Amino acid sequence: MKRMETDVVVVGGGATGTGVIRDCALRGMACVMIEKNDLASGTTGRNHGLLHSGARYAVNDPESAAECISENRILKRIARHCVEDTGGLFVTLPDDDTEYHKRLVKGCRAVGIDYEEIDVSAALKIEPNLNSGVLTAMKVPDGTIDPFRLAASNVLDAKEHGAEIRTHTEMVRCIISGDRVVGVLCRDNLNGELFEIYSKIVINASGVWGRRICETAGVPLTMYPSKGSLVIIDYRVNNVVINCCRKPFDGDIIVPGDTVSLIGTTSKKIDYDRIEELDVDDDEIEVLLAGGEKLIPNVSRTRVLRAYSGVRPLVSRSGDVDGRDITRGIVLIDHEAENGVKGFITVTGGKLMTYRLMAEWAVDLACEKLRVDVPCTTHERPLPGSETPSNRPVPHYFDGISKSVLGSAHYRHGERMDHIFSKDKKSYGLVCECEMVTAGEVEYALKNLCVKDMIDLRRRTRLGMGPCQGELCSYRTAGLFNDLGAADEQTAIRMLKDFFEERWKGVKPVLWGDTLREIEFTYWIYQGLFGLGGVPDEDEPI
Amino acid sequence: MINLENISFDHCIKCTVCTIYCPVARVNPIYPGPKQSGPDTERLRIKNPDLLDESLKYCSNCKRCEIACPSDVRIADIIQTAKWKYSPKRFKIRDFLLSHTDLMGTLSTSAAPVVNRITGLSLTKSAMEAFLNISSKRRFPAYEPGTFRRWYGRMKSEQEAFSEKVIYYHGCYVNYNDHELGKTVVRTLNKLGVGVTLIPEKCCGVPLIANADLPGARKNARYNIQSIETAVEKTHCSVVSTSSSCTFALKHEYPGLLEIDNSAVFNKIHYITAYLSRLFAQGPVPELQPVNLTAAYHAPCHLERMGGVIHTLDLLSNIPGLKIVLMHSECCGISGTYGFKKECYDIAQDVGEELFKRIADAAPDIVITDCETCKWQIEMSTPFRTVHPIMILAQSLGVYTF
Numbered sequence: 001m002k003r004m005e006t007d008v009v010v011v012g013g014g015a016t017g018t019g020v021i022r023d024c025a026l027r028g029m030a031c032v033m034i035e036k037n038d039l040a041s042g043t044t045g046r047n048h049g050l051l052h053s054g055a056r057y058a059v060n061d062p063e064s065a066a067e068c069i070s071e072n073r074i075l076k077r078i079a080r081h082c083v084e085d086t087g088g089l090f091v092t093l094p095d096d097d098t099e100y101h102k103r104l105v106k107g108c109r110a111v112g113i114d115y116e117e118i119d120v121s122a123a124l125k126i127e128p129n130l131n132s133g134v135l136t137a138m139k140v141p142d143g144t145i146d147p148f149r150l151a152a153s154n155v156l157d158a159k160e161h162g163a164e165i166r167t168h169t170e171m172v173r174c175i176i177s178g179d180r181v182v183g184v185l186c187r188d189n190l191n192g193e194l195f196e197i198y199s200k201i202v203i204n205a206s207g208v209w210g211r212r213i214c215e216t217a218g219v220p221l222t223m224y225p226s227k228g229s230l231v232i233i234d235y236r237v238n239n240v241v242i243n244c245c246r247k248p249f250d251g252d253i254i255v256p257g258d259t260v261s262l263i264g265t266t267s268k269k270i271d272y273d274r275i276e277e278l279d280v281d282d283d284e285i286e287v288l289l290a291g292g293e294k295l296i297p298n299v300s301r302t303r304v305l306r307a308y309s310g311v312r313p314l315v316s317r318s319g320d321v322d323g324r325d326i327t328r329g330i331v332l333i334d335h336e337a338e339n340g341v342k343g344f345i346t347v348t349g350g351k352l353m354t355y356r357l358m359a360e361w362a363v364d365l366a367c368e369k370l371r372v373d374v375p376c377t378t379h380e381r382p383l384p385g386s387e388t389p390s391n392r393p394v395p396h397y398f399d400g401i402s403k404s405v406l407g408s409a410h411y412r413h414g415e416r417m418d419h420i421f422s423k424d425k426k427s428y429g430l431v432c433e434c435e436m437v438t439a440g441e442v443e444y445a446l447k448n449l450c451v452k453d454m455i456d457l458r459r460r461t462r463l464g465m466g467p468c469q470g471e472l473c474s475y476r477t478a479g480l481f482n483d484l485g486a487a488d489e490q491t492a493i494r495m496l497k498d499f500f501e502e503r504w505k506g507v508k509p510v511l512w513g514d515t516l517r518e519i520e521f522t523y524w525i526y527q528g529l530f531g532l533g534g535v536p537d538e539d540e541p542i
Numbered sequence: 543m544i545n546l547e548n549i550s551f552d553h554c555i556k557c558t559v560c561t562i563y564c565p566v567a568r569v570n571p572i573y574p575g576p577k578q579s580g581p582d583t584e585r586l587r588i589k590n591p592d593l594l595d596e597s598l599k600y601c602s603n604c605k606r607c608e609i610a611c612p613s614d615v616r617i618a619d620i621i622q623t624a625k626w627k628y629s630p631k632r633f634k635i636r637d638f639l640l641s642h643t644d645l646m647g648t649l650s651t652s653a654a655p656v657v658n659r660i661t662g663l664s665l666t667k668s669a670m671e672a673f674l675n676i677s678s679k680r681r682f683p684a685y686e687p688g689t690f691r692r693w694y695g696r697m698k699s700e701q702e703a704f705s706e707k708v709i710y711y712h713g714c715y716v717n718y719n720d721h722e723l724g725k726t727v728v729r730t731l732n733k734l735g736v737g738v739t740l741i742p743e744k745c746c747g748v749p750l751i752a753n754a755d756l757p758g759a760r761k762n763a764r765y766n767i768q769s770i771e772t773a774v775e776k777t778h779c780s781v782v783s784t785s786s787s788c789t790f791a792l793k794h795e796y797p798g799l800l801e802i803d804n805s806a807v808f809n810k811i812h813y814i815t816a817y818l819s820r821l822f823a824q825g826p827v828p829e830l831q832p833v834n835l836t837a838a839y840h841a842p843c844h845l846e847r848m849g850g851v852i853h854t855l856d857l858l859s860n861i862p863g864l865k866i867v868l869m870h871s872e873c874c875g876i877s878g879t880y881g882f883k884k885e886c887y888d889i890a891q892d893v894g895e896e897l898f899k900r901i902a903d904a905a906p907d908i909v910i911t912d913c914e915t916c917k918w919q920i921e922m923s924t925p926f927r928t929v930h931p932i933m934i935l936a937q938s939l940g941v942y943t944f
Contacts, residue, residue: 234552235585259585303552394592402574404583407593433556433582466585468556517613518555 012206014044019359036170046310051143058107081414088142088241251291306506385414432473434466554581560607576607602877647718677887704737832863842913876919
């Protein structure tokens, strides 16, 4: 069996894992990250992408709120191309008690969140489609964050500082020697090959999957997974984050996210053995749309693109078991101190917002154990793509490229867009027409951003995430994978099929209106015209 | 901010038939076509207005995309609105001159022979191209001395004697460039026992829309609808127009694109052939003399958009001796002021080329079309005389001779 050696193995390629691997690499440690699926394919990519100001937690969980506002300021600096400083509003709905507004003001003041109480008329000026019957309004420094870009940028920086990234590589178990975890046994999910990575420390950053990782090291970890579902609206119905001013509940927030808006979020306790199932139930969709409509009345007239859900990795260390009440605080476990198992650290709990801080704490602990005396710099050092301290205008390289193409690439890759376009027409020819993804961007992602298949590519580029959900871009992309030597013909066709299955999963729960017409048309092309359904699955012989 | 009441782009299922149907995208590879310029990038412009593509200027607003769309997306409206809403407001003298047809008409008709002479000079044409970006290759429509309204003034008492009357919205073209058409409309309607009334009117706004001056177009629209409403309320007369694009604006662009409510008079406004073919259907059909001509008929895009072609063909089918050769449905290219612009002239001619060829193949005695700018384009680009269908009917009724 193949074996490798390194200082630190990081398990999990979500926000936390990619944050940890970057931090390790920046501190000069040899490190390898393994992820069983793709970057940000778990909980990281399955939330509303809210860049919290902390106001949502200011009343009930001031500790989390303080972490949020501090990380909010850091991310606006170091990850400019992953965040959008949209600003946010808290509004009291006509049927709600304005008492909560006062408590929120008090909470924000206590934590140090820069809020501003404004007139309802001023709020309507900021967001003209807002429910005009709201009773109170306040401005908070909320924003949006793209978790896919964030994870990819962290990994890109880690790679550029010597880290090794292995996606589609699953951890089978910890390798134990005496009272110490000395490495991990892995399986490459693309070819089934088993191999070992020996290391001085294993950092378990696998979120809700962390319990299984711990079990293989013989340590217990009690998790209370809570499912949160969201729906995606076809376009931006709002340009600032809109929150209901009351205790968090289902369907109380609309977040603009790149070209779409998201209505969030439900909270349902689920059994640990169901964390992979992630179906969105009809009642959740009903609740979300009804909630969204209370904030922006015309939401019901717009197309719902998809519904999806993620599982929050809630860890109860105090005995609380209800999803909304368990702290969203960071849980860092030194298993040597807690369970007598050396060389093994778990970092979990927390949230997307605090991924960097979680990584900092975990890597601080690892450094202490490895006697590495290098301080953390991730709060100062910008991510690749956001290098220049102030916002650089979108460059215009040469005539012939449209602003919509350049601007979209700039949104996604920041200054790294310089590596995408060349005068070769192919580089700026469109592949995805909804989200303006060019062949050059596909090639760049394939070379630099750990892309193994079309679903991975979607997370790096927004390919197939627009209104047509892959109708026009997917066959072109499958062709490009083949042209660029990233897949042989059979593999490219299978990728195409897998891509549609994955898109279909999110569309299925919202199958009405224009979404239904769209998917019928797509079905007609790919099944009726191309016969894609006749392509055998991976495990069937061709 | 988006108007959530008007979100037809949301219904686009990306079938791309509009782009296949777009005459500009067919000949100009720089124009990405209506799907991308309209519904696709509208989502991006809502996110960030800076993502407005310069290539939107190539849209001629012919509306053929909207004819093709199976999802009822108002593609051309989205594009025209975006040009105005998201682009920095810069005053362009060329666009001002081209779009203010009534102002230019008033100025030019007072010295028509001189103006026509000057605009015909190659020196003037070169200067207009150099300083105004108006194509020197475009032949300018000639202005007539005086206005149609002044001529009508002398006829007014005679018209008032009719018991049945219609309101004639003549538009800029008849008033400044083609009195003959206006006079023929009056004589034709009179022959059919209908008197003609004029009401105060301004340019319908089509050239303003095409040149991204939506506030200007809205102002005219408000004026016209108010004027029509006042007259209709008093007289209960129908309103007819001989310009397919003016009619399209009065009926459809006003509520759809300009958000001006015309519901009180919508059913009273008719393109003239629709009005006449109904009159004929009610009977009795007047006595019609044979017009022994082979005519190529070109359907203007805007008439197609509002489903009016059938009425013109229906009306013409009453005329004995007239042989109609129906041209394939396509754009002639000029699209109002579009074909006058330096950057669009070649596109306009490339778009029209197929039509010009088909007209030549038909070897007609005459070409018939409902739109004044189609007429300019066909007369400039082919050797055939081009007339409004009313001129043929008038000939058949004996009130006009070629």
